[in-house]
Amino acid sequence: DTGVxxxxxxxxxxRGQNVTFRCDPISEHNRLYWYRQxxxxxxxxxxxxxxxxxxxxxxxxxxxxxxxxxKGSFSxxxxxxxxxxxxxxxxxxxxxxxxxxxxxxxxxxxxxxxxTRLTVV
Amino acid sequence: KNQVExxxxxxxxxxxxxxxxxxNYTVSPFSNLRWYKQxxxxxxxSLTIMTFSENTKSNGRYTATLDADTKQSSLxxxxxxxxxxxxxxxxxxxxxxxxxxxxxxxTRLMVKP
Numbered sequence: 085d086t087g088v089x090x091x092x093x094x095x096x097x098x099r100g101q102n103v104t105f106r107c108d109p110i111s112e113h114n115r116l117y118w119y120r121q122x123x124x125x126x127x128x129x130x131x132x133x134x135x136x137x138x139x140x141x142x143x144x145x146x147x148x149x150x151x152x153x154x155k156g157s158f159s160x161x162x163x164x165x166x167x168x169x170x171x172x173x174x175x176x177x178x179x180x181x182x183x184x185x186x187x188x189x190x191x192x193x194x195x196x197x198x199x200t201r202l203t204v205v
Numbered sequence: 206k207n208q209v210e211x212x213x214x215x216x217x218x219x220x221x222x223x224x225x226x227x228x229n230y231t232v233s234p235f236s237n238l239r240w241y242k243q244x245x246x247x248x249x250x251s252l253t254i255m256t257f258s259e260n261t262k263s264n265g266r267y268t269a270t271l272d273a274d275t276k277q278s279s280l281x282x283x284x285x286x287x288x289x290x291x292x293x294x295x296x297x298x299x300x301x302x303x304x305x306x307x308x309x310x311x312t313r314l315m316v317k318p
Contacts, residue, residue, distance in 0.1 A: 088248070090248075119308075124310070124311075124313075125310055125311075126209075126294050126296075126308030126309050126310050126311050127249070127294075127306075127308050128308070129305045129306065129307075132305070140305065173246075175248050175249075177248075194239070194251065194306070195251075196241075196248035196249045196250070197248050198246075198247050198248045199246075199247070199248050201246065
Protein backbone atom coordinates (compact mmCIF):
# COMPACT_ATOMS: atom_id res chain seq x y z
CA ASP A 85 0.00 0.00 0.00
CA THR A 86 1.86 3.02 -1.26
CA GLY A 87 -0.86 5.63 -1.61
CA VAL A 88 -4.44 6.73 -1.15
CA UNK A 89 -6.86 4.82 -3.37
CA UNK A 90 -10.24 6.06 -4.50
CA UNK A 91 -12.96 4.14 -6.26
CA UNK A 92 -14.47 4.63 -8.76
CA UNK A 93 -12.30 7.02 -10.77
CA UNK A 94 -15.28 8.24 -12.74
CA UNK A 95 -19.02 8.12 -12.09
CA UNK A 96 -21.83 9.34 -14.31
CA UNK A 97 -25.27 9.33 -12.75
CA UNK A 98 -28.70 10.69 -13.45
CA ARG A 99 -30.04 13.53 -11.35
CA GLY A 100 -31.89 12.21 -8.32
CA GLN A 101 -29.88 9.00 -8.01
CA ASN A 102 -27.71 8.14 -5.01
CA VAL A 103 -23.98 7.57 -5.38
CA THR A 104 -21.31 6.25 -3.03
CA PHE A 105 -17.56 6.70 -3.28
CA ARG A 106 -14.87 4.82 -1.43
CA CYS A 107 -11.48 5.93 -0.15
CA ASP A 108 -8.73 3.65 1.16
CA PRO A 109 -6.12 5.74 2.99
CA ILE A 110 -2.48 4.91 3.60
CA SER A 111 -2.74 2.10 6.10
CA GLU A 112 -0.84 3.70 8.99
CA HIS A 113 -2.61 7.07 8.63
CA ASN A 114 -5.16 7.86 11.32
CA ARG A 115 -6.71 10.92 9.69
CA LEU A 116 -8.82 10.91 6.56
CA TYR A 117 -10.23 13.94 4.73
CA TRP A 118 -12.74 14.57 1.97
CA TYR A 119 -12.48 17.57 -0.36
CA ARG A 120 -14.50 18.67 -3.36
CA GLN A 121 -12.95 20.37 -6.37
CA UNK A 122 -14.84 22.02 -9.21
CA UNK A 123 -13.25 22.80 -12.54
CA UNK A 124 -10.61 25.52 -12.36
CA UNK A 125 -10.87 25.87 -8.59
CA UNK A 126 -8.83 24.65 -5.66
CA UNK A 127 -10.23 21.87 -3.48
CA UNK A 128 -12.72 22.79 -0.74
CA UNK A 129 -12.81 21.00 2.60
CA UNK A 130 -15.86 18.80 3.26
CA UNK A 131 -15.10 16.71 6.33
CA UNK A 132 -12.43 14.78 8.19
CA UNK A 133 -12.07 11.78 10.49
CA UNK A 134 -9.62 10.89 13.19
CA UNK A 135 -9.79 7.10 13.26
CA UNK A 136 -13.55 6.39 13.13
CA UNK A 137 -14.67 9.70 14.64
CA UNK A 138 -15.92 12.40 12.28
CA UNK A 139 -14.45 15.52 13.88
CA UNK A 140 -15.43 18.31 11.56
CA UNK A 141 -17.92 18.96 8.78
CA UNK A 142 -18.00 21.91 6.42
CA UNK A 143 -21.13 23.90 5.71
CA UNK A 144 -20.71 22.59 2.15
CA UNK A 145 -21.74 19.17 3.44
CA UNK A 146 -25.50 19.43 3.08
CA UNK A 147 -27.90 16.89 4.57
CA UNK A 148 -27.77 14.98 1.27
CA UNK A 149 -24.12 14.15 1.96
CA UNK A 150 -22.96 11.62 4.51
CA UNK A 151 -19.52 10.25 5.21
CA UNK A 152 -18.52 7.27 7.31
CA UNK A 153 -15.34 5.58 8.45
CA UNK A 154 -16.77 2.70 10.50
CA LYS A 155 -13.60 0.84 11.38
CA GLY A 156 -11.15 3.69 11.20
CA SER A 157 -9.73 2.42 7.92
CA PHE A 158 -11.54 3.02 4.62
CA SER A 159 -14.19 5.71 4.28
CA UNK A 160 -17.30 6.16 2.15
CA UNK A 161 -18.92 9.36 0.95
CA UNK A 162 -22.56 9.05 -0.09
CA UNK A 163 -24.55 11.67 -1.96
CA UNK A 164 -28.30 11.19 -1.97
CA UNK A 165 -30.67 12.64 -4.58
CA UNK A 166 -27.81 13.98 -6.66
CA UNK A 167 -28.11 17.39 -8.29
CA UNK A 168 -26.24 18.80 -11.27
CA UNK A 169 -24.37 21.11 -8.91
CA UNK A 170 -22.82 18.07 -7.26
CA UNK A 171 -20.75 17.46 -10.39
CA UNK A 172 -17.15 17.79 -9.26
CA UNK A 173 -13.99 15.92 -8.42
CA UNK A 174 -14.18 14.38 -4.93
CA UNK A 175 -10.73 14.06 -3.40
CA UNK A 176 -9.72 11.99 -0.42
CA UNK A 177 -6.55 12.57 1.57
CA UNK A 178 -4.96 10.98 4.59
CA UNK A 179 -2.33 11.92 7.14
CA UNK A 180 -0.73 10.60 10.29
CA UNK A 181 -1.42 12.92 13.18
CA UNK A 182 1.44 12.69 15.65
CA UNK A 183 -0.33 14.75 18.26
CA UNK A 184 -3.80 16.11 18.85
CA UNK A 185 -2.92 19.54 17.53
CA UNK A 186 -0.46 18.35 14.87
CA UNK A 187 -0.20 21.67 13.08
CA UNK A 188 -2.06 20.66 9.96
CA UNK A 189 -0.06 17.51 9.48
CA UNK A 190 3.15 19.45 8.95
CA UNK A 191 5.27 16.79 10.54
CA UNK A 192 3.53 13.85 8.99
CA UNK A 193 2.60 14.79 5.47
CA UNK A 194 -0.74 14.86 3.76
CA UNK A 195 -1.36 12.55 0.80
CA UNK A 196 -4.15 12.87 -1.74
CA UNK A 197 -5.80 10.20 -3.80
CA UNK A 198 -6.47 10.62 -7.51
CA UNK A 199 -10.07 11.53 -6.90
CA THR A 200 -13.48 10.42 -8.12
CA ARG A 201 -14.93 12.55 -10.89
CA LEU A 202 -18.71 12.74 -10.59
CA THR A 203 -20.88 13.90 -13.47
CA VAL A 204 -24.59 14.34 -12.80
CA VAL A 205 -26.67 14.47 -15.97
CA LYS B 206 -13.12 36.32 -0.23
CA ASN B 207 -10.67 33.47 -0.53
CA GLN B 208 -8.00 33.52 2.14
CA VAL B 209 -5.38 32.26 -0.32
CA GLU B 210 -4.96 34.15 -3.57
CA UNK B 211 -2.69 33.03 -6.38
CA UNK B 212 -1.37 34.81 -9.43
CA UNK B 213 -1.29 34.59 -12.31
CA UNK B 214 -4.33 32.40 -12.94
CA UNK B 215 -2.65 30.94 -15.98
CA UNK B 216 0.77 31.11 -17.58
CA UNK B 217 2.32 29.91 -20.83
CA UNK B 218 6.10 29.61 -21.12
CA UNK B 219 8.55 27.99 -23.48
CA UNK B 220 10.39 24.86 -22.53
CA UNK B 221 13.64 25.63 -20.76
CA UNK B 222 12.51 28.98 -19.39
CA UNK B 223 12.09 29.84 -15.72
CA UNK B 224 8.92 31.11 -14.09
CA UNK B 225 7.68 32.30 -10.72
CA UNK B 226 4.21 31.79 -9.30
CA UNK B 227 2.85 33.97 -6.50
CA UNK B 228 0.69 33.25 -3.47
CA ASN B 229 -0.71 35.76 -0.96
CA TYR B 230 -2.64 34.60 2.07
CA THR B 231 -4.58 36.03 4.96
CA VAL B 232 -5.01 32.79 6.92
CA SER B 233 -4.21 33.44 10.55
CA PRO B 234 -2.78 32.21 12.82
CA PHE B 235 -0.44 30.64 10.31
CA SER B 236 0.84 27.10 10.68
CA ASN B 237 2.40 26.01 7.41
CA LEU B 238 2.28 26.61 3.67
CA ARG B 239 2.49 23.96 0.98
CA TRP B 240 2.79 23.98 -2.76
CA TYR B 241 1.11 21.17 -4.66
CA LYS B 242 1.28 20.15 -8.31
CA GLN B 243 -1.93 18.79 -9.79
CA UNK B 244 -2.03 17.15 -13.19
CA UNK B 245 -5.36 17.22 -15.01
CA UNK B 246 -7.71 14.61 -13.59
CA UNK B 247 -5.34 13.62 -10.79
CA UNK B 248 -5.03 14.40 -7.12
CA UNK B 249 -2.58 17.05 -5.87
CA UNK B 250 0.99 15.96 -5.19
CA SER B 251 3.06 17.76 -2.57
CA LEU B 252 6.11 19.72 -3.75
CA THR B 253 7.19 21.62 -0.64
CA ILE B 254 6.00 22.42 2.85
CA MET B 255 7.28 25.32 4.96
CA THR B 256 6.58 26.30 8.51
CA PHE B 257 6.80 29.78 10.02
CA SER B 258 10.54 29.62 10.62
CA GLU B 259 11.47 28.49 7.10
CA ASN B 260 11.83 31.02 4.30
CA THR B 261 12.99 28.83 1.46
CA LYS B 262 12.78 25.20 0.47
CA SER B 263 13.83 23.40 -2.67
CA ASN B 264 12.68 20.21 -4.34
CA GLY B 265 14.71 19.61 -7.49
CA ARG B 266 13.89 22.38 -9.98
CA TYR B 267 11.21 23.77 -7.66
CA THR B 268 12.12 26.41 -5.07
CA ALA B 269 9.53 27.86 -2.72
CA THR B 270 9.99 30.98 -0.64
CA LEU B 271 7.95 32.23 2.27
CA ASP B 272 7.75 35.67 3.87
CA ALA B 273 5.55 35.18 6.91
CA ASP B 274 5.66 38.89 7.72
CA THR B 275 4.10 39.96 4.43
CA LYS B 276 2.17 36.66 4.10
CA GLN B 277 3.54 35.97 0.67
CA SER B 278 5.02 32.91 -0.94
CA SER B 279 6.42 32.17 -4.35
CA LEU B 280 7.23 29.02 -6.29
CA UNK B 281 10.08 29.29 -8.76
CA UNK B 282 10.45 26.69 -11.47
CA UNK B 283 13.84 26.49 -13.13
CA UNK B 284 14.56 25.18 -16.62
CA UNK B 285 10.93 24.21 -17.25
CA UNK B 286 10.04 20.91 -18.89
CA UNK B 287 6.94 19.86 -20.81
CA UNK B 288 5.99 17.66 -17.85
CA UNK B 289 5.75 20.76 -15.66
CA UNK B 290 2.46 21.59 -17.38
CA UNK B 291 -0.07 21.35 -14.56
CA UNK B 292 -1.93 23.39 -11.97
CA UNK B 293 0.14 24.60 -9.03
CA UNK B 294 -1.82 25.11 -5.87
CA UNK B 295 -0.79 27.07 -2.80
CA UNK B 296 -2.24 25.64 0.41
CA UNK B 297 -2.16 27.20 3.85
CA UNK B 298 -2.85 25.45 7.13
CA UNK B 299 -4.22 27.36 10.09
CA UNK B 300 -2.76 26.76 13.53
CA UNK B 301 -5.00 24.73 15.84
CA UNK B 302 -7.67 24.37 13.18
CA UNK B 303 -8.02 20.62 13.11
CA UNK B 304 -5.95 20.00 10.01
CA UNK B 305 -8.22 21.79 7.60
CA UNK B 306 -6.31 23.14 4.62
CA UNK B 307 -7.25 26.31 2.74
CA UNK B 308 -6.48 26.09 -0.96
CA UNK B 309 -5.77 28.80 -3.45
CA UNK B 310 -7.41 28.62 -6.84
CA UNK B 311 -4.20 27.51 -8.48
CA THR B 312 -2.07 28.70 -11.37
CA ARG B 313 -2.43 26.71 -14.57
CA LEU B 314 0.99 26.44 -16.19
CA MET B 315 1.47 25.33 -19.75
CA VAL B 316 4.98 24.66 -21.01
CA LYS B 317 5.27 24.68 -24.79
CA PRO B 318 8.09 23.18 -26.85
